[in-house]
Amino acid sequence: MKKKTQKKKNMTIDGLAVIVAKGFDAVDKRFDAVDKRFDAVDKRFDSLEERLTNKINGLDQRIDDLALNRATRDELRIIQLRVDRLEKKTGLKR
DSSP, rough: EEEEEEEEOOHHHHHHHHHHHHHHHHHHHHHHHHHHHHHHHHHHHHHHHHHHHHHHHHHHHHHHHHHHHHHOOOHHHHHHHHHHHHHHTTTOOO
């Protein structure tokens, strides 16, 4: 059997620079893909935030409307007393 003889190549600075540059290019391509994915996620969050903001604003308006158009407990007590008196006078309440 013959042994393969390999020549040792002397690495030059230029050769090393090319290898390192290729490595950085590969990493840059990976980060570009990651950046695109983050951009997509950002768009989804923006859309979600907008929808939630609209829903919260709608809830605020509904709560405000309910607060403005609902009787308070004190008002309900007064009305109940008046109804009780009317029922007694008309004979509807025993």
